[in-house]
Amino acid sequence: MCHLILFLPVFGLAVFLVWPLSMAGPIYTVIFVLSLLMYVLVIRVMRRPVITGSEALIDSRVVVVGANGDHWRVMVGNEVWEADAPEPLRSGESVRVVGIDGLRLKVSRLGSGAGSTE
Incomplete structure (x- = not known):
């Protein structure tokens, strides 16, 4: 289930089917930027050294x-x-x-x- 969040930009393309381009463009831009920020945070966490076990x-x-x-x-x-x-x-x-x-x-x-x- 949590891996579906990684596909948020792909799922966000559906806004172009629902709203006109003038509304869907900015909404999709926000979705895309938030996804990129999340990807950066995920990569940072994955590169941290092991601290348990x-x-x-x-x-x-x-x-x-x-x-x-x-x-x-x-x-x-x-x-x-x-x-x-x-x-x-x-x-x-x-x-x-x-x-x-x-x-x-x-x-x-x-x-x-x-x-x-x-």
Whole structure:
């Protein structure tokens, strides 16, 4: 149903069947301009970065809170996640999330690993 709004300029052509050209022209112009503004807003929203879900965790900084066997535990906001790291980490160290495998994060030291900008 919401996709029908994208066809508003096409549906707006019906004003030319109902009213004379002197009235239909300005009415259709308003419909067309409002549609263009809506398209611009939709494209802006679609280009925004992900801010929710596990995808938003990638490239974020987290703090190591301890070890659990051969895995690490990291604090992400108010949550504790299991993490894998290619090298040993220290408790209290800040690391960067470089990927997600199911419910386990893949982390690396700051300044190393994929996706690092430092």
